[in-house]
Amino acid sequence: LASDDTGNRLRFQLELEFVQCLANPNYLNFLAQRGYFKDNAFVNYLKYLLYWKEPEYAKYLKYPQCLHMLELLQYEHFRKELVNAQCAKFIDEQQILHWQHYSRKRMRLQQALAEQQQQNNTSVK
Amino acid sequence: MAMAAAAAGAGAGATAGGGGGERSSTRDRLLAALEDLELLARELIEILAISRNQKLPQPGEESQILELLIQRDGEFQELMKLAVDQGKIHHEMQLLEKVVEKRDNDIQQLQKQLKEAEHILATAVYQAKEKLKSIEKARKGAISSEEIIKYAHRISASNAVCAPLTWVPGDPRRPYPTDLEMRSGLLGQMNNPSTNGVNGHLPGDALAAGRLPDVLAPQYPWQSSDMSMNMLPPNHSNDFMLEPPGHNKENEDDVEVMSTDSSSSSSDSD
Numbered sequence: 001l002a003s004d005d006t007g008n009r010l011r012f013q014l015e016l017e018f019v020q021c022l023a024n025p026n027y028l029n030f031l032a033q034r035g036y037f038k039d040n041a042f043v044n045y046l047k048y049l050l051y052w053k054e055p056e057y058a059k060y061l062k063y064p065q066c067l068h069m070l071e072l073l074q075y076e077h078f079r080k081e082l083v084n085a086q087c088a089k090f091i092d093e094q095q096i097l098h099w100q101h102y103s104r105k106r107m108r109l110q111q112a113l114a115e116q117q118q119q120n121n122t123s124v125k
Numbered sequence: 126m127a128m129a130a131a132a133a134g135a136g137a138g139a140t141a142g143g144g145g146g147e148r149s150s151t152r153d154r155l156l157a158a159l160e161d162l163e164l165l166a167r168e169l170i171e172i173l174a175i176s177r178n179q180k181l182p183q184p185g186e187e188s189q190i191l192e193l194l195i196q197r198d199g200e201f202q203e204l205m206k207l208a209v210d211q212g213k214i215h216h217e218m219q220l221l222e223k224v225v226e227k228r229d230n231d232i233q234q235l236q237k238q239l240k241e242a243e244h245i246l247a248t249a250v251y252q253a254k255e256k257l258k259s260i261e262k263a264r265k266g267a268i269s270s271e272e273i274i275k276y277a278h279r280i281s282a283s284n285a286v287c288a289p290l291t292w293v294p295g296d297p298r299r300p301y302p303t304d305l306e307m308r309s310g311l312l313g314q315m316n317n318p319s320t321n322g323v324n325g326h327l328p329g330d331a332l333a334a335g336r337l338p339d340v341l342a343p344q345y346p347w348q349s350s351d352m353s354m355n356m357l358p359p360n361h362s363n364d365f366m367l368e369p370p371g372h373n374k375e376n377e378d379d380v381e382v383m384s385t386d387s388s389s390s391s392s393d394s395d
């Protein structure tokens with residue numbers, strides 16, 4: 001019974017790690033090029049991993065973007081496209097740009113605030 | 126006599142014709158009676174006029190005519206009374222008809238209002254049901270705000286979903302686990318307990334190999350050190366070879382294998 005529990009804990013951690021690795025487009029390219037996406041057992045495993053979308057599991061994810069990649073991986077077309085290095089690079093670039101979205105937004109807000117304060121100061125004078 | 130005739134005409138004219146062919150209307154009877162009276166009166170006057178000049182051929186004729194006249198006059202008077210009564214009844218009928226019409230209008234008004242009320246109520250009930258549905262939905266997905274804030278902090282503070290403000294191209298940090306993180310995690314340690322130079326293999330292989338790492342302690346927070354003991358992954362069967370029905374989202378035919386890159390697979394993004 002104890003070993004069963006340990007086994008489950010281990011499986012949980014392994015699957016948690018693996019599902020988050022799917023957020024890395026280079027890793028996906030790696031898997032595609034080694035033909036893992038053509039293995040039916042692997043494709044079924046990807047479908048099985050969809051349980052991470054449930055809130056009680058999703059709260060353990062540090063990189064929630066992996067769920068989006070997981071959803072896309074359910075489509076055969078996407079899996080086939082990932083063999084291309086350019087495809088992986090494109091996804092990588094878009095991911096990083098999106099990642100910077102909030103910092104950019106914050107910077108813009110700060111700039112706008114600074115400009116407004118400047119205007120207020122000049123008008124008060 | 127003329128005035129009585131006019132009144133009778135007016136009163137009798139208002140009554141409808143009697144039912145069927147035998148009974149004639151009061152108006153007709155009145156008119157007939159008037160004609161008779163006229164005739165009799167004329168005859169009487171003729172006979173009286175004749176009897177002034179010469180002897181009557183029939184002695185009792187004028188008294189006969191007189192009697193007939195009186196009889197007819199009696200009938201006429203009765204008919205007049207009848208006409209007056211009928212007129213009253215008719216008037217009452219008209220009043221009642223007016224009342225009935227008013228009631229009909231009232232009923233129609235009420236009908237309209239009822240219909241409107243029903244419509245409004247139906248709308249209200251429908252909207253209330255929709256509200257209840259959305260309340261139920263919200264309740265099902267209820268999460269404590271504390272948990273949400275904790276989670277938001279966890280994924281933001283570690284720069285997992287938002288880039289660090291000082292990030293420039295060349296910074297090794299990424300929105301996904303990097304090579305380094307992957308290799309130092311549980312998966313990476315499973316097949317590479319000593320070396321760092323080989324890429325990680327699939328969890329399936331590692332489990333099949335049955336090798337467990339010596340150290341289970343995670344080094345990066347994305348390996349969940351705070352997992353609860355009751356957390357279990359669902360229905361684990363090793364039969365991933367079995368195809369569940371319709372598992373392919375697209376029904377594409379097999380395309381020819383793309384030419385794979387023969388260069389090293391080391392997946393560093395820079």
